[in-house]
Amino acid sequence: MPAARRDAFIDLDAYDRLCETAEEGERLEYIDGRVFRMMVGGSTAHHALTRRLDGLVAERLAPGGPCASFRETMRLEAGTARFYPDVFVSCRGDIAPDPDTRSVASATVIIEVLSPSTEAYDRGRKWLAYQALPDLRHFVLVAQDQRRIEAYHREGAGWRYELLQAPDAVLRLDAVAVHLRLDAIYAVVPMLATASDDRPFSVPFGPAQVAGIAGLKGLDVSGAIEKLLTEMDAEECAAAVAALVGLADLPPEESWRAVLPQRLHRGLDEALRGML
Incomplete structure (x- = not known):
C-alpha cells in the first residue's frame, strides 16, 4: 500500500500546492481528501x-x-x-x-x-x-x-x-x-518472454479487504455478514472482490448474493432476516 502523507483530509487547492513542491520522481495521488505518495x-x-x-x-x-x-x-x-x-x-x-x-x-x-x-x-x-x-x-x-x-x-x-x-x-x-x-x-x-504460466495466482485480499471494499460500495457489513466473510478462503475473497468492483446498482440482498459464494447463501438469508 502506498504511504499516506500526514497532510490527511486536505482540499484540492492544498493538494495542488503539495504537488508543486513534490520531490523529483515523486507522484502524489489524491482520493477523498487524502494524499498518497507514489514513486515513479x-x-x-x-x-x-x-x-x-x-x-x-x-x-x-x-x-x-x-x-x-x-x-x-x-x-x-x-x-x-x-x-x-x-x-x-x-x-x-x-x-x-x-x-x-x-x-x-x-x-x-x-x-x-x-x-x-x-x-x-x-x-x-x-x-x-x-x-x-x-x-x-x-x-x-x-x-x-x-x-x-x-x-x-x-x-x-x-x-x-x-x-x-x-x-x-x-x-x-x-x-x-x-x-x-x-x-x-x-x-x-x-x-x-516465452514461458507459459498457468499457476494459480494469489491476490492480497482477505475478509477484511472484502469488507472494506463492500463498505466503499455502500453495502452494510453487519456483524452477521462480517462473520460470513471470515468463513471465506483466499480464492473466495478474490472472487468476491472481482464481483464487488463489477456490481451494478442492485438491491443490497442481490449484491451480497452475487458477492458471497453459493455455500454461504443460507447463512446470508439468515443474516438478511436479522437485519430487517
Missing part, C-alpha cells in the same frame, strides 16, 4: 513493461484519430480524485501537445502494472475511483512476476472480468481498436 519507476520489470505497453498502445492507435496515450508522468483527473496511471488512453480529441499541460480529465483505457507495495491499492480504492470516469471502457492489471493480465471491460451498467494467461492470449481493447498479444507485451521481460 519501481523495478526494472515494472519500468520495462510500462514503457512497452505505452509503445504498443501508441503505435496501434489510429493515426490522426481522437485518442492519445500517456505514461505515468501525466496526471489523470477522476472526479475529485487525482492519479498517475502507469499507462492510459484518452479519447477526448482536444488534447494538443503543450508543455504546460499537466493533467487530463478523461480516460478510455487505464493500465496499471502491479507492484507488491501497491497491488491492493490498485485493485481496491483506486479501481473504485476509476469507475467514476464516464468514458472508461477498459481497466487492465498487468503482473510483472508472471505472465498474467486481468482486465475489466465495461458492459452496460457493470463490468466483465477477464483473466489472460494462455501463451496465445490477446488483450482486446475494443473501445480504441487495439489488440495486444501477451507474447508482445512480455517480450521485454526475458524470464517471462
